[in-house]
Amino acid sequence: MLTRAMLATALSLFSVDVFAQSIELGLPFACTFGQDCWIQQYFDHDAGKGVRDYNCGLATYDGHDGTDFRIQDTTDNAAVVASAPGKVRGVRDNMPDHLVRNEKDRAAVDKVECGNGVVIDHADGWQTQYCHMRKGSVAVKPGDTVQRGDKLGMVGYSGLASFPHVHLSVRTGGKEVDPFHPDEAENCGAAASLWSPEALAKLEYRNGDVIGSGFAASALKLADIEEGRTNAEKPAKDWPAMVFYGWAVNLDKGDTLTVSLNGPGGIAAKNQETLDRHKAQYFLFAGVKRPAEGWPPGEYSATFEVTSAAGTKLERRETAVVD
Secondary structure, eight states: OOOHHHHHHHHHHHHHHHHHHHOOBOOSBSSOBTTTBEEEEOOOOOSSSSOOOTTSSOOSOTTOOSEEEEOSSTTOOOEEEOSSOEEEEEEEOOOOBOOOOSHHHHHHTTTOTTOEEEEEEOGGGEEEEEEEEOTTOOOOOTTOEEOTTOEEEEBBOBSSOSSSEEEEEEEETTEEEOTTSOSOOOOOSOTTOOBOHHHHHHOOOOSOEEEEEEEESSOOOHHHHHTTOOSOSSOOTTOSEEEEEEEEEEEOTTOEEEEEEEOGGGOEEEEEEEOSSOEEEEEEEEEEEOOTTOOOSEEEEEEEEEEETTEEEEEEEEEEEEO
16 A cells, blocks of 8 residues: 555656756856855745754745845955756846845835846746846846856845845746755755756755955944945054954854954953844954054964854955055
């Protein structure tokens, strides 16, 4: 007798086989994954109010139906490209780039949350959609035929975007599926991935990433680094303060972030914080005011470190010289 469990297993295996043979996706971004672009949020597999990404982690939010590939800040540029060959179904290209900060911003993009974007129809009923592109950058029109890797436009932050990124949705039969884990089995990992082998090799699941760090001449807010306002890269004698910051994504509850700065003549600063919940992104800085006699010449070293109960998860070290 074919039991319910046996039937579910058979359907799951059939589903995986169909997915694997129907479409193969390339990266939707012309960038170097892990260096100048990162995945900040994956598809949510939890049917309830909780969250679960394809690897059974928390790098998503409730009801998220796509994959968010981000760049560092709003001053960066990267091309959005077609993940598979197909025909352009629709485009939008007239919405402003504006980071959503509050409920007023959210209400302003009601029903146009995708912002500027492109929808592509592929063979066998598959479809991909690319959202939040830069205003005026869309390079295709409805009816155009595209190949994998063809430029569609530039990454932006139009629509419902709180950081600059492209949101990739993948659909079959009108239903969104996760390209990392397209079947509905609850096992962890990307065994049935829709990505090409070349793309999947670049998309290793990462338990957090440092996406930025550096020196600055004053205290910073998150908006400053999100919009590329970090004063300068090389400390100068006339800086009123010496600050070092670190910026990371996909951090877990219990992670401890530490920023330390040390320089000649006993210059030292340290700041530390332990997270009480998962954070999609977080930044921390430490700094000191300029001494009355000015900054001592020599090398200044700084470290941004994220640790957990298991040890060091992420680390970034930088040095700078004041002449």
